[in-house]
Amino acid sequence: MTLVAASAADVREAVLSTDGPLLPVAGATKPALSTAQDTAATPLDVSALRGITSYDPAELTFTARAGTPVREAAAALAEHGQYLPFDPPLADAGATLGGAVAAGVSGSGAFRHGGVRDFIIGVRLVDGTGSLIAGGGQVVKNAAGFDLPKLMVGSAGRLGVLTELSFKVFPHPRATTTLSFEPLGRDAALATVARLARGPVALDALDVEPTPDGSRRILARIGGDPAALDARAVRLASYVEAPHERLAPDEETALWRDTGELRWAAPGALVARIPVTAPAIPMLDAFLAAHRAAARWTLGANAVWVAWPAELPPRELGDALAGLGLTAVALTGTGGPLLGARRGGAFAARVRGALDPDGRFAGADLA
């Protein structure tokens, strides 16, 4: 049975009246998050909780109900030349703002200005006691009270049901272009990424995609004033030893859209995102290669996207990650929301106990 909530009051009612855990779902684009692992959780459909509640372009802030599709938000912002700089994935597939925050996963474009945590400024949510609580606000700077908005990033619907979200937004770069470099070996690619990430050319995205022969193609995007773009592209190329191609405008738009829609992953694969730093990549990469799992580095080697073959057990990935001290957020497939090492220790357990003392959500999945 699926419960449906069209208002914050409905969400409260559902939390207070349901036995056993609830799990919010909206766009259902990230099934590994919106289905429970071991528990028989009741789905709570919050996709009707949608609509932009306040947006003043001069304010550079934006507030919408949590079930609002990312696409709808992006379209409203684009009318005023603004965007969500954390570039939430799966927008075309129907991802919602609430799902983007709950997943805590950003897209390739987040390399420039930061991820979800850097742009969320306010939340309303219903916690496990059924209380509707607000944290943060609608101004870009606010140090009053505990930072509940940040806590909700990555909470995977397991600490509360998000009902409304506020973000700061930025002006969209007026023009963009992308350079695609000839593939390099793994170590050369890693060294090049480290060099590019340290500037001086400010990149909007810095991804590395695998090639069939096991080498690595660096994709670097720059954005900004159209007048400066050509010179900057030439300069960017000068920092990389491999030859490059500058993608045509429609090609580059398609490339980044397809990347964000996870179209590079084989259908049916478990797609997960693993936050890392460069030194962890060689061992992770070797493990994934041995299992024929496609690995795509993103955010300047601060995260690895993995497409884990459908025929392999997710547990095997989880165990290997735990051994490496890494954690993945699974988006598709089963076995989510988290695979591998757990973080937060006693602090996490206490916070979870405070927001959901009676286990109204499938929070055990986080531990």
Next chain:
Amino acid sequence: MNDVVAALGGIGLGDRLLTGPAALAAFSSDAQTAFQQRAIAVVVAETVGEVQAAVRVCHAAGVPFVARGSGTSLSGGSLPVEGGVLIALNRMNRVLRVDADTRTAVVEPGVINLDVTRAATPHGLYYAPDPSSQSICTIGGNIAFNSGGAHCLLHGMTSNHVLGVRVVLPDGELAELGGPSAETPGPDWTGLFCGSEGLFGIVVEATLRLMPVPEAVRTSLAVYDSLEAAGDAVAQIVRAGLLPVALEIMDALAIEAAEASVKPGYPPGATALLIVELEGERDVVDADAARLDALLTASGAREFLATEDLDERALIWKGRKAAFSAVGWLAPDYIVQDGVVPRTRLGEALVEIGRMSEESGIRVANVFHAGDGNLHPLILFDSAVPGELERAERLGGDILRLCIALGGSITGEHGVGIEKREYLPLMYAPDDLAAMRRLRDGVDPAGLANPGKMLAPEAA
């Protein structure tokens, strides 16, 4: 109480356990000196183990404790609590690692903000959050308050640059939150810990994000005949889609104070000054500078200058960054406030503050982070004049209420501390506050970590 001191003596701190009246007096307030309280003992910790041991002793005895970095809090955050222990972290001041490839630094909590940048500079990197107090305040204090600075308009606050923390929870247990990556899997525990004002325990190590030193930095100084005109220029810059790293305004009184103290040489007779800073890649700064100059010319600036010269830039910033201490030249006492309003309502807020100032006969100097609506009204008074302190405090309260009424916040970066805790309930509903109390009680059931700060004691 003596039992606690005796137990602390058993940790092996030697002369780093301070109990003498002179030592306790030295730690009896932070930079908000209106509040004074002596701790029963001060622990000057040098290791994680010592912090943990001291917290365990306090926990076992049910004695409250307060962490302290450099004591530059402006809201009474590091004020000792009655009958409690103060744990000073300023000796845990090592930068443990700088990793150029991952652009991160691992530091102890007592590291001075600017020392992180000093350690990163040889790698072409720097630490972005830059409170005006950056040459004295510590990373631990910055994390506790989620401190900001003039450049957080583009780069964000402290918490946007803290990737992970190692913390001693209020019962002495250690927890690791976050990690070295720019992204966190699962709930952002680190994000929740940042800005918790010492109520969740003590940070003993932090992993910080470093940024590449920009190759070009261009600072503009524009002079206006009215605050409104300066404010309008800010709105135009935002509307044009420019992304400066800093947008700061000073009013006539603040300019006067700056000239009287650090003498930055601002153009004489200015009613309002706007500082705009662009930084980044050479080509980007050049392209943006052309558009910015056109905007400033059209905005009715009486005059403006722009410079990339390091010394000239430093002089422009000197007057701005010294503004708090500079007003000491205008009045014996001042209260600095930190309210936030939506950026489009800045003009309205300033007019109203001006009116309230006139009405109360208390002068207010304004310096503020105009780009993000963060006001810093400096309320000038003389506590020797009977009634002035009370009137100044009342004016301060009225300004905070104004910020809330306009849809803003009572603090953008200085924290609630003890000073503004009565105002938190004006900003958040009872259920919101109850949830915050539940979080606090969950993490610190005995209520020992910095009690009475941020959340006012509940009426019995």
